[in-house]
Amino acid sequence: MASDGHPLPLCVAASRVRPPGPSGGPAEGGWRCRTRRLPQSLGFVRWSTAGGEWSLRPAVVAAAAAIGVAEPYMSGLAGCGTLVLTPPDGPPRVLVFLGRAPSGATPDRFTGGHPDAGPLTPAVPGNLAGWARALSDYGKLSLSHVLEPAIELAERGVPFTPFDDQMFSESGSRLTPEGTATYYHDGHIPAVGSLLAQPDLARTFRRIAAEGIGYLYGGSLGHAIDRLMRDRGGLLTEGDLRAYPETLRWTSPIHTTYRGVTVYAPPPPTSAVQALETLNILDTFNVSEAGHLSPDHLAMVAEASRAARMDTDRYVGDPAFVDVPVARLLSPDHTGELRAEVDRRLREFQVAGTPGGGVGAGGTAEGGGMASTTHLAAADASGLAVNITHSLGHGFGSGVVVPGTGVCLNNAMHWFSMTPGHPNVVAPGKTHEWPIAPLHLHRNGRFAGTIGTPGSYGILVTTVQVLVHLLDFGLNLQDAIAAPRFRWVDDVGDPLPAQVMRMESRVPESTRSALAGRGYEIDLRGPWSMRVGGVQGILADPLTGWLAGAADPRRNGYAIGW
Incomplete structure (x- = not known):
């Protein structure tokens, strides 16, 4: 401007x-x-x-x-x-x-x-x-x-x-x-x-x-x-x-509150509700106490997003064709149920690990098919x-x-699914569930920022990780976007619940080894992998009116202010 x-x-x-x-x-x-x-x-x-x-x-x-x-x-x-x-x-x-x-x-x-x-x-x-x-x-x-x-x-x-x-x-x-x-x-x-x-x-x-x-x-x-x-x-x-x-038709967004910030997201048929569910679970943890990029930090985010992803597969579809229980999925009672499941898995991994964990090098090359967004x-x-x-x-x-x-x-x-009874089974005029989540952030009723990314189902964990970097660990916007990330391998055709974490090699080696020791299977990528998204963000200071923008170094993005 x-x-x-x-x-x-x-x-x-x-x-x-x-x-x-x-x-x-x-x-x-x-x-x-x-x-x-x-x-x-x-x-x-x-x-x-x-x-x-x-x-x-x-x-x-x-x-x-x-x-x-x-x-x-x-x-x-x-x-x-x-x-x-x-x-x-x-x-x-x-x-x-x-x-x-x-x-x-x-x-x-x-x-x-x-x-x-x-x-x-x-x-x-x-x-x-x-x-x-x-x-x-x-x-x-x-x-x-x-x-x-x-x-x-x-x-x-x-x-x-x-x-x-x-x-x-x-x-x-x-x-x-x-x-x-x-x-x-x-x-x-x-x-x-x-x-x-x-x-x-x-x-x-x-x-x-x-x-x-x-x-x-x-x-x-x-x-x-x-x-x-x-x-x-x-x-x-x-x-x-x-x-x-x-x-x-214009419609109202769905929303939740994370660390005092209201996070608005598009409703179904997008699966942005998954990102909000993940934030609800994480809001019950003291994530910052775990330490930035520590094994516990990444395990909390991984397990919360994994649990929410299963709800996406079970419930989310075109609301003109299926009843998507958004209010229940975002309710405190359901958050408590998911928190209990996350706690159970975290305890199991921390105590003895799960057979089959390890780190496999996917290499620095970024080959392989991908959704394009x-x-x-x-x-x-x-x-x-x-x-x-x-x-x-x-x-x-x-x-x-x-x-x-x-x-x-x-x-x-x-x-679309071809399985009878699935919420995304194909039908004329229907829209399938889309892993798309452009988010708006508000503080005290005023606009405070946007976060969004391409990346297929990785979108729904990438946006969460950036918000955790911002709101739990206090990183500035550019550093929050650039910080090392992971995503579950959970696209169409991949097994659910997700089994493999795709992770950038900039995640500390001690963290990667600890997660593998707990039983996580890690597909290790290069230091800057486009497979974990390409986030663009803007933050606004409601008091001063100043704006700050940032673009993801993983892709050829730009942020320009004037």
Whole structure:
């Protein structure tokens, strides 16, 4: 934000492994944190400070669209997401724009297995409708104006980085021939330093700017998707797309209190309730007394998150289809039940350990498939704050690129269950449980910060660890984000309850050895592993109005204040 008080944007999360950066500092006006390329960040500063109607709200939407151009394997207009907004003088609000199952999606359509790529995997995309709804309800600029940065980036191209090369190497095999033609140079992964231009996507954005979101949701692009799905045995139809925008509703967040801070999170169908359950359990412990990064500290967090994860699998789904007992899950009685289970496991591990514990080196390489998600956040001096987590699912989503459009479809159908009676069993029009948790923090009824990250189910333990570093151990925001972390290996297809802790090698060797001695199985990664997330955060001092932003050194994020 400019010194004259003009509101500015924003904080976006992304993903290139890089060495740690300097600590974040305070700013009087606004902070934006993002994960992608500093020149683009500076461009958003230019657009957001130019005067007129540019402000934090439309700039966040502009950033969300542009990130999909910069990181086409992570997000895009045919992805899915969730936004949390705190207005300057009101309670937080949530807009969930996650993917819905097509009208023809029933378990019998998946008898050949549980695909994670291809034409059976796209759900009805929500990102474009979500951006437009947020803009129409809280912005003053037209969608055509706000899409200008994304169009410019798609036309001119974005420098191809080593991280892009890594992601293309991991996920490029998922792409259809149309996808390869869209993103590759002469059939090869682009060279680092070259420009990745997406002229087809630029033309698509120009059509959306001219015709509105109806171009996707029932218009020419929707018709092209319908035709493509019919030709290739997919499920998504033009009718599914046309019906989607009217399903979006602003709603209230769920919340808990941790160390005197109110933590707001999106409700189901996100599984952010898991993070709040974990905090409730930890609030009954004196975590700081254990010592920072001690075996007891990490064991408490690990066991609390493990217990809460089981509730996610048992209960969390689309509340339009299943009863998700959020009030009971966050109640003191249920917290006491989980605390007793955590106590039991901690005692068992401390007394004798469990056979099978040990440390296995996963290596410093960051290979292997992963969910692909981005996060951005923004706040200004007025007290307005927004953060968004959005995703294509896996890298390049379904791998299906609509010919001639540059649009890559998500693979959200992969996360549905095919087990009868499971809360996430597939059904037409249903949204599955999503491990997405953009959090807002409030003190004494006033905005105090945001925390969010990509990282699939790791999101739900990564955000907790950062809050513990902040509120139990008193680390500043940058150090809390940079501190060594772990996550359970508990994604779709992994055994539950989780058995393996994926851990950075910067966790003290004495702690790792002690945990292994207690029976924990540790998958040791390098010192800075993107597998434990890429956190972006903003803190606000309600008394002074100063803001501080920080970005995760594990990925190529940036925090900018002005």
